[in-house]
Each structure stands twice: as C-alpha cells, then as structure tokens.
Amino acid sequence: MSPHSDSATGHRQHRTGGEDGTASTGAHRPAVRWALAGLSLFVLLSSLGTGIAHVGLPTLAQVFSASFPEVQWVVLAYLLAVTALVVGAGRLGDLVGRRRLLLAGISLFTAASVLCAAAPTLWLLVGARAAQGVGAAVMMALTMAFVGETVPKERTGSAMGLLGTMSAVGTALGPSLGGALLAGFGWRALFLINVPLGIVAFLLSHRRLPADRREPGGDRARFDHLGTLLLALTLAAYALAMTLGGGRFGALDTALLVAAACGVALFVRVESRAASPLVRGALVRDPVIGPGLASSALVSTVMMATLVVGPFYLSRTLGLGAAPVGFVLSVGPLVAATTGVPAGRLADRFGARRTTLLGLLTMTAGATALSLIPASLGVLGYVAPLAVVTAGYAVFQTANNTAVMADVGPERRGVVSGMLGLSRNLGLVTGASVMGAVFTHASASADIASAPAGAVATGMRFTFLVASALILVALAAVAVVGRAVPPSDA
Template sequence: MKPVIAERGEAVAERIPSVRWALASLSLSMLLPSLGTSIANVGLPTLAQAFDATFQDVQWIVLAYLLAITTLIVSVGRLGDITGRRRLLLIGILLFTLASILCGLAPTLWLMIAARAVQGLGAAIMMALTIAFVSETVPKAKTGSAMGLLGTMSAIGTALGPSLGGFLIAGLGWPAIFLVNVPLGVLSFVLVHRYLPADLSKGKANRTSFDTMGTLVLALTLSAYALAMTIGRGSFGPLNIALLLTAVFGAGLFVFTEARTASPLVRLAVFRNPVFSASLAMNLLVATVMMATLVVAPFYLSHALGLDQTLVGLVMSIGPVISILSGIPAGRLVDRLDASFVVIAGLVAMAAGSVAVAVLPGITGYIAAIAMLTPGYQLFQAANNTTVMADISPDQRGVISGVLNLSRNLGLITGASVMGAVFTFSSGAHDIAAAHPDAVHSGMRITFAVAAALIVVALAIATGTCRSRRALGES
C-alpha cells in the first residue's frame, strides 16, 4: 500500500502549485481587459492631436472596445461552453494581443477603432471565461478567495491604467499604451496553455449547436441600448429614444427567439431562479452606483472643492487602491461566512458610504465616504459572484459568467448616462464646467441620495432573497 500512498501524496503536492499557477493565469486574464479600458482613456487627448480628430471622434476608441465587450460577452461565454473554454480563452488572448499590436501601429483613426473592436472581442472572451474557470481550478471552499483575487486584479488594472498610460505617453509616445499589452498577453497565453485544465473532447453526437440567431438579436439589442445611453453627451434626443425603443423591441424578440430554439443562447428557465435573477438585478444597481463615483466625483472635487488636476487624480486613486487592498480579504470572508450574509453586509456598507458622500463636507468627508463605499463594493462582488457560480452545471458556466458580466457592464453604461443626467439636472446648470460651486455641491448631494436609494433597493432584494432561501430550507 505504501507506493499508492506515496503516489497520492505526490498528486496532492503537484496539485497545490498547479492551482496557484492556474490562479495566476486567470488573474492576468482578468487584469488585461480592465487595463485595456483605463489606459486608453488617459490617451484620448494625445490621440485626438495625433490623428487631427475631434474629441467626439476619438471617444470611439473607448466606445468600440466597450461595445464589443457588452454585445458579445454572453455569446462568447456560451461558445466556450460548446467548443471548449480553454481553447476559446487562448483564442481570446491571441485576439487581444494581436489587436493591441494593430492599435499601436494604426496609421488612421478608423483603423484604430476597428482594431479596438477586435481587442474588445478578445477582452469579452477573457472576462467571460475567466470567472467560469474558477469552479474547475479552485476547491469549492476557496471559491470566495478566488473571486476576491479576480476582483483585486480588475481593480489593479483600473488603477494602474491612468498612471502607466501617462508615463508611457510621456516617455515613448501613444503607441506604447497599446503595445504594453503584448508581453503581458504572451505571458497570459503561456500560463493558460500550461496550467488550465484541457477541454474534454465531445463526440459529434454530444455537441450542441450554437444559437446564431439569438446571438445576432442579442448583439443588436445590446448595441442599441448601449448607444442610446452613450451618444448625445447626456442629453436624450430623438435618436436616443429611437435606439431605446429598438432595444426594447429587440429584448422582446430575443425572448421570443430563445423560447422557440432547441439550443438557446441563454436558457430562459434560469431567470425563473429567484436567487440568480436577484443577483443580476443587484449587480446592475451596484454597478450603476459605482459608475457615479467615476462620472460625478471629478467635477465635484475640481469645481466644488477647488482641487487642481493633480490633487483630483490623487483623490480619485484612493478608491481603486482601497479596492486592491480589500479584494482578497473580502473573498476570504466569503469562504468563512454565508455568502448571502456577506452580500447584505457589503450593501449596508455601500448604502452608508453613499449617504456619507451626500452629507459629509469637504475633502475629508469625501475620502471617509469612499473608505466605506469601496470595501462594501468588494464584499458584494466577491459574495455575489460566488453565489451565482456556486451550483451552475459545467455546460452552462461560460454563458452564466457572461450574463453576470453583462449585468455589470449594463449597470456601468446606465450609470454613466443616468447618474450623469441626475447630476446635471440637480445642479441646475447646462454646463457643469461653468456652474457655481454651490450648484455642483448640491448636484453631488442629490446624485448620491439617489445612489443610496438604489442601494437600498438592492438591499431589499438581498434580504427578500435571503428570507426566501431560509423558508425553503426550513420546509
């Protein structure tokens, strides 16, 4: 029996570093998409000058990337379930890396925008499949810690982008903000190929067909909604309304299509699960609120508190730094406590932080509020992601991860438009840049009062779901 025991011991010894390297590969796959967003934002003024283009035109460098992620993330998640997640993740990393090279070498703005759309496709694959892989590579008891680590890596990418982008542009020129992804992409490809579990081969009889019609309808629907929320710079004109109506019609058509498809892109039955539907709704509401901190805070800090751009950037970096520090502890807390309890605790902290932003005066009050709001967000994210992915069947992990990411992206898009509009309306000024400091301060208070109300709604959903689960458990 000794040789058998020795073999088992060796297997366990080999598995521990493998899990660590697998997590390293997933972490890098999560960092690159968030870095791809934040590092491009800081380069927009330089790119407008380099291509002799208007700011509205160069904004499509960011929009093309975000639109590709939003419209395709569910579809690529489902494609991974069908064709093999490791294979598709490698393709996604390759697309992201090659598109980064094209962006750095692009001779015209529109070629740059096209390359960014391809980069967004690669990012969508990486974001959808990274979370789906957690259940396959990490023991169930450590799922919360893994989700917290991925949240930390996403925060690092967001926080690192502006400073790294500014340094690269100043030292090497704007192509460097895209070419920096190339060595990271190569490293990510090697780690995924080496340490993530290989796809199980499926016979032709067991292969599921891909829902092309559902994919097309969903992509067009999400494109219409995203454009309705982003074009017009906060004002809702006839084009925005037409796009929004198109999105509503498209959503109905998508439901109709999926209900009559033998192999649907998304099984509509999953939305009858109250825990899953509640998690998506909460994810959307929370992302809407977090986007308000990015959209509204710079105007408040500069125009109401009178900080210069250097100080604004420094204060704005506090939130991402707190996210980096709190992500892993939040995940470990999820492993030790009931995930639904951690969701509620995170939302309570976010509600308190939102109220604090609205009522606490000055720069000290703002920092104190962010110090409550941001850890609450990390607690919620780690616990909510763990809850959603806990009992998903292996053949649905990719698409469910895609839907989870989609709800977050829709919240970010909605928050940028709706919370920005609330801020503008409540300040009583058509041009925030020219508004009186008191008006900006008033707009900030009202905006975060609305944000607190949205978190209270999410909290009501969480507590209601928790009670329902307990009732089912007792019965």
C-alpha cells in the first residue's frame, strides 16, 4: 500500500465533507455539485488564460508597434508564472488554508484580467499577465486538492474526469472564442471575458467550498521560502530555455539549461537539510506518485506534438487552408472534452491503475497509426488516429490524477496537486521545443514552413514514432507500479 493510505483512512470524515462521512447522501449532493461547479470554473479559466491570448498576438504587435518576439512575452509571462509557482502555491495552501488561498487566487486572477484590458503599454500588459499567471498557479495547484475535501472517495474518478473535461473545453475554446472576441470587440475583450466568470467562481467557492480546518494544538510546519525560491528560479530557467529558442538551442538557451541543472542540484541539497521541505524526498519516491508524475510529463510531451506537427502536415502535405486546419485541430480538444467524464466513471468502476493502462495503450495505438499513415488517406487518415490519441490521453489523465491523489493525506494534497500541474506544464513546454526539433530534423528542412509536402509527411511520421516510444516508457512505469502495489483500487 501507499505510505499515505493510513492518513487517507484517518481523514475519511474530512474527505467526504460530512461529519459522518455522508457526502454522497441526497442531502449533500447539491452542495457537492455546486462545489464542483466552482472548481470547474477555476480549471476553465486557467486553461482559457493559456490559449486565448495566442490569437491576439498579431493584433497586439500592431496596437503597441512591437515586434513579434516582444509580444510573445504576453504568453510567456503567464506560462512562466504558472510553471514557476504552481508547486509553491500548492504547499502554501496546505499551510495557510486551501480555501483562503484559492479565493485569493481567483481574486488576483480577476483583478489582473481587468489590468490586462486597461494596460496602456505592452510591458504593463506583460506585467499584468504575470500577475494573472500567479493567480492561475494557485487555481491550478488547489482545484484537484479540493476534490478530496468535497467528493466521496468512490466518486473521485468522476470528479477528476469533470475537471479534465473543463480543461479540454478551455483549451478548445481559447482560439475560437478569442477570434470571435477579437473580431467583435477588440483585443481588450480577450481579458475582460474572465471578469464575470471569475466573479461567479469566487461566489460559488466562497459559499460552497468547505472551510479550512486547523489542527488543534501541535506545531504547524513552516513554509520553505528558500526551497520555493530555488524551485521557481530553476523552473523559470528551464521554461525560458525551452521556449525562447523555438527548438534551436543557442548560447543563451544552453546557459539557461545549465542554470536549470545547477538549480536542480542545489534544490535537492537544500531540501535534504530543510526542517520543513517544500517537496519531501519520500513523496517523489512513493511507488504511485513518482511514476504518476513522470508519466504525466511524458504523455503531455506527446500531446504537444499534435499541436506542433498538425498545422504543418495539414497545410503543407494535405493542402488545407487556415480555416479547415483550425477546424481539424479542434477535433482533439473536443474529443478530450467528451471523454473526460466517462473516463472518470471507468476509473471509479474498474480502478485507477487499470484505467491508466487502458489510456496509455489507446494512446500507443493512435500514435503508432499516425507514424504509419500514408498521405493518400487524406484528412480522415489523420483525424481518426488523432481522435484515438486524444481519447486515450483523456482516459490516462483522469485515471492518473485519481491514482496519484487517492491516498494523499490532507496535509500534503495541495503540494501533490501542484506537482501534478507542474508535470503537465513541463511536458507541454518540453514538447513544444523537443518535439518541434525532432519534427524539423526528421523533415530535413531548414525552414519547415516552406518544406516540400513529402518532407513534412516524413517528419510527421518520425515524430509520432518517437511519441510512441515515449508513451511506451510511461506504460512500462505504470505497469511496474501495478505489479509492485497491491490493487486496492480495483
């Protein structure tokens, strides 16, 4: 069993949200539904904040008379803040109270959205986006942690599936909603749309989320300021190295990677000596949590390949225009959105580990098919295996999150939830750079935007062959865990 299982048992009353563990009874179901509605809005807003700004970059470049590398910081500032702070935000929630911090996070996110819309200069907009990212880091870190506080354990998978669905909806909605707002109301509407949603999320959470509980007596752990700062700087250096060069590593990118590697070594040393470390070594070595985090990062790396490779294959090899390419690319998030809740029910019924394996096997089949398809099959030949990959990802993510969070004690739920968010973010950041570099190399073209159709098709197939290998590594890790840990969730 997981070392946290006794803690989970001891806090069953706290998990279910009722004094006698009866959150699943009819009297408590409406409260649970409203709490989940609030948590779903947090996930929707944080994922929407990632994708909606991309579509406005060309307009922002014109409005502020800025270069494209300069306006990219509108996206990078948000991404860096989320990546650097999500684990620290989770740990802070464990210490000061998750409800209190979550309400502060949505307040900051909403206020920063207003500042983004009112920004008179580009760099004030970038600063407001960074503040928005801080609020989003809190929201990402604490939403999954609250599932254990509001939902009975037997329905955890369904709740995780709902949150996964809302994340996919936000991702799918970002470009299309952003385009509509941009065309109808201008660039400021890209940020103002968050304000009414943020207010609703605040009100729902203020009324429906359980109050923070403090243990009577005893010493409360101290927040690890040095460890948090080191981790934030290390993650920021890595994220910058992966994004600034666009897959082409120059002197600056290499220096940032070296700094990130040194930061990891220093962080491990500091944490081993800290009285109350941000991340305990035993947590990472846990036979469920460690492989769960690693497989989440690997699978997210693969999913980013679909966004990196897809537009070039569809436009250069299949000859689609901009509008059809956008429509085809929306298939993935839409499949994920419709698969999340059923995936959660599968995890509840058959066990999280079995469902995780099913998701990874499905992804492997889809990625392998993408590595073999001939261009003569056209759009359907690409969309069908893409849908399989995305459905597998939705099943994996829901089940893996359920497995990782299942037996974590209340005092560590925030930091583990933050680590799950971090693993996904790191996978997406790595995938954008590394899988893009693999695609470019396999296409044997200096400029992929003008590469011949056949070269792009070759690059696509090789990239998904590498993706299949990465999924198999994740599959092996989960399979080993399945043999090492008794199937208590089956």
